[in-house]
Amino acid sequence: MIYYVVVSTLMFFAGVYGFVTRHNLLAILISLELMLNAVDINFVVFNRYLFPGQLEGFFFTLFAVAIAAAETAIAIAIIINIYRNIRNINVDNVDKMKY
C-alpha cells in the first residue's frame, strides 16, 4: 500500500510545485488537476487496503471527480474570457492589482 501513497504524495507536491512556478494559466490549472487527482488516489487506496469492508472512500472519489470537472469548467471559462480580452493567458499580464 505504501507505494501507492508515495505515488499520490509525489503527484500532489508536483502539483504544488507547478502551481507556484508556472506562468501560463492553463499550466496552473493542469497542476491543480494533478493535486485533486492525487487526493482521489489517496481515498481509493485507504479504502481498498485499510477498510476493505466499506465503500465510503470510493463514493467520495466519485463525487470529488465530478466536482473537479465542474471546477475545471469554470476555470477554463474564466481563462477563455481573459484570452478574449487581452489575447494572452500569461499571469504576468494579469497583475493590475497589487499589495
Added chain:
Amino acid sequence: MDFSNFLWMRDELSLLAVILVLFLYDTFATEKSRRAFSWVACLLLAVQTAFLFVNPATGEAFGGMYQTSPVINIVKIVLNIGTLLVLIQANVWAKSPDMQVRRGEFYVLTLMTLLGMYLMISSGNFLLFFIGLEMASLPLTALVAIEKYHQLSYEAAAKYVFVALFSSSLMLLGISFVYGAVGTLYFEDIAASLVGTPLLYVGLVLFLAGMGFKISIVPFHLWTADVYQGAPTSITAYLSVISKGAAAFALMVVLFKVFSSVAAVWQPVLWGLIVITITIGNLFAVRQKNLKRFMAFSSISQAGYILLGVIAGSAVGMTSLIYYVLVYVFSNLAVFGVISVIENATGKVDMDDYNGLYRTNPKLSVALMLALFSLAGIPPFAGFFSKFFIFYAAVEEGFYVLVFIALLNTIISLYYYLLVVKAMFIRQDDCVIPTIQSDGASKLSISLCVLGVLLVGLISGIYSSIVPLSFGM
C-alpha cells in the same frame, strides 16, 4: 424508498424552489414582465426567510448525513437576512445597461451559493460538507467574473478561482488523511473513534488551512484584497459577510463535533492564527487608499475576532459568534451600501474622493459613520455588544493574553476607521462628490442596516434567545 427524510431538508428544498421559480421566470418571461424581476427575487427570499422562522426543523436525515437543529436554523436565518440586504442593495447595479442581460444569472447564482452554505452548515458527513463548500464557492467565482469586460473583474476572478481550487485540494488531502486514520466520514463516528495519531494531526492541520483560505485567516489571506477590489461591489459585500460568516460557523461545527477530543492540538494553532490575523489585518488596513481594499483588510481582522468565538469552544462562544456575525452583517452591509451608491453615481472608490462628503451628502455620511463606529466597537452601537460578548466568551475559557492582544488591536482599528470619518467630515477638497439622489432600493437597504446597527445591540432579547439553543464541545 422512504421519502419522508426529505421533509427534514425543508430549508434547502424551499430555497431550491425559490431558485427554480426565479430561473424559469428569467428564462421565459417577456422583456416587459421581467422589469419586476429584482423585487420578485427579494420578495421570494423574504417569504422563504419567514418560512425558516416559523418552521424550524430538528433532527437528522439520511443516516446522519444531514443534520439540523434550532441553532443551525438561526444561522440560516442570519445568512438569509444578509443575502436579502445584498439583493436589495444590488438593485441599481443589476439594472445598469451593462448588467441588464445577466441580471437573472446574478440572482440565481447568488441564491445557489446560499444553498451551498445551507448544506455546508447542516452537514453531518465530510462528503456533504465538501459538496456544500464547493457549491458555495464555485458560483461565487462566476459571480466575481460577472462584469466580464472589466479587467479588474476578470483578474479578480482568475485569482479567486485558482486560490479556491488550491485551498479545496488542500482540504481534500486533509479529509483523506482523516479518513485514513479513522475509517469513516460521518462526524459522529469520527468523534467516537478519534485517536490522536500523527496522520490525523496532519489531516486536521490541512483541513484548517483549507478553511483558512475560505475565511481568509492571515497566512492564507493574500487573495482577499485583490478579489474584493476587483469584484463588483455587491459581490464584494456578499463575499465579505455571508460567505465568511457561513464558513466560520461551519468550521466551528466541525471542530466542536469532530475534533473536540483533540482540542489541545488545534487550540494553540488557532491561538496563533487569531493573533496574526487580527494584527496583520489591522496594520495593512491603515495604509490602504482604495476603500474596497480597505474593507478587505478590515474584514480580515474581523475574521480574527469571529474566530475568538471558535477558540472558546463553549456554548457562550457559539452564541457570541452567531451574534457577532449578525451584527457584522448589518454594519458591513451599511458600509458597502454607501460605497456602492457613490460608486454607481460617480465611479469613485478612493478615500481621498470622500473628502468633504458631509457637505454634499449628509445622510450618506452619517450612515457610513454609524456603520464604521459599529465595526470599531464604540459603545451605543451593536458592534460594541458583539465585541463584548465575544471577548467575554474567550475570557471565560481563560484566554487572557489573546483577549488583551485583541483589545489592543481594537484601538488600531479605531484609528483607521476614523480616517474615513475624518475625510468625510473634516478634510476639505475642491472637487467634492456632488449631491447624489439615491434611489429607493439603496435607501431602503441602507436604512435597514443602520436600523440594525442601532437596535440589535439594545434589544437584548436577540442575544438571549440564541443562548439556550447553542452547544459547546
